[in-house]
Amino acid sequence: MECSEAEWQARLDLAACYRIFDLLGWSESVYNHISVKVPDEEGAFLINPYGLLYSEVTASNLVKIDIDGNIIGSSRYPVNKAGFTQHAYFHRHLHWANAICHVHTTASMAVCSLEEGLLPINFYACNFIGRLAYHDFEGVTVRPEEGARLLANLDDKNILMLRNHGPVVLAPTLPSMFVQMWALQRACEIQVATLSMGRPANFISDDVVAVHQRDLKEVRVPGTVPGATDFAAWVRRIDRIDRSWRD
Ligand SMILES: [Zn+2]
Numbered sequence: 653m654e655c656s657e658a659e660w661q662a663r664l665d666l667a668a669c670y671r672i673f674d675l676l677g678w679s680e681s682v683y684n685h686i687s688v689k690v691p692d693e694e695g696a697f698l699i700n701p702y703g704l705l706y707s708e709v710t711a712s713n714l715v716k717i718d719i720d721g722n723i724i725g726s727s728r729y730p731v732n733k734a735g736f737t738q739h740a741y742f743h744r745h746l747h748w749a750n751a752i753c754h755v756h757t758t759a760s761m762a763v764c765s766l767e768e769g770l771l772p773i774n775f776y777a778c779n780f781i782g783r784l785a786y787h788d789f790e791g792v793t794v795r796p797e798e799g800a801r802l803l804a805n806l807d808d809k810n811i812l813m814l815r816n817h818g819p820v821v822l823a824p825t826l827p828s829m830f831v832q833m834w835a836l837q838r839a840c841e842i843q844v845a846t847l848s849m850g851r852p853a854n855f856i857s858d859d860v861v862a863v864h865q866r867d868l869k870e871v872r873v874p875g876t877v878p879g880a881t882d883f884a885a886w887v888r889r890i891d892r893i894d895r896s897w898r899d
Contacts, residue, residue: 701729741799827879
């Protein structure tokens with residue numbers, strides 16, 4: 653297909669990301685979205701073709717849309733315009749949020765459905781304590797007028813836990829979004845497992861959470877940007893399964 657070098661690279665990265673989400677069990681039939689900004693085209697975004705499974709997404713069948721969800725150029729597939737509503741709101745108002753995902757994984761939805769949300773009871777949860785925003789459920793998120801409240805509730809955070817619904821993770825880059833989604837998913841899975849044991853959970857103190865968050869950057873592979881090493885590793889993993897996402 654005809655597009656700029658930069659757009660093709662963004663298409664490859666996003667298609668890989670859909671396949672990785674699928675491999676990790678984070679896909680939701682043909683629903684939910686991961687969206688990215690096209691780097692060299694103002695007001696253009698890439699999103700999944702509506703009606704395809706994440707395992708069927710390829711670089712060339714991703715759909716290019718404007719901020720209102722209208723298709724730019726042509727596409728064999730429609731987009732879930734209603735589902736893009738909340739992504740559009742964040743992309744429009746948060747210029748650092750080049751990559752956004754929203755998922756309905758069982759563990760993250762379960763934690764979003766708990767009154768206290770994510771609890772400081774495991775290693776991964778400590779990454780996020782004090783850094784998550786919450787937004788009360790108002791019904792399916794398709795009304796633009798909810799946008800102002802989504803943005804107000806997000807405030808200065810980059811992860812919005814939609815109560816009774818699921819998380820939205822926003823980041824400057826796709827690998828950064830991915831690695832935060834990965835750790836959040838692990839935190840939620842472990843919380844679900846812990847609370848299911850019927851014994852009191854061991855809560856981690858604020859002091860230890862602060863130390864954990866201060867030292868977290870030491871975990872990154874030296875000289876790399878957040879998530880890049882993880883994302884590249886998972887790209888190799890999906891390549892070993894099937895390289896059709898590169899089409
Ligand atoms: Zn949703």
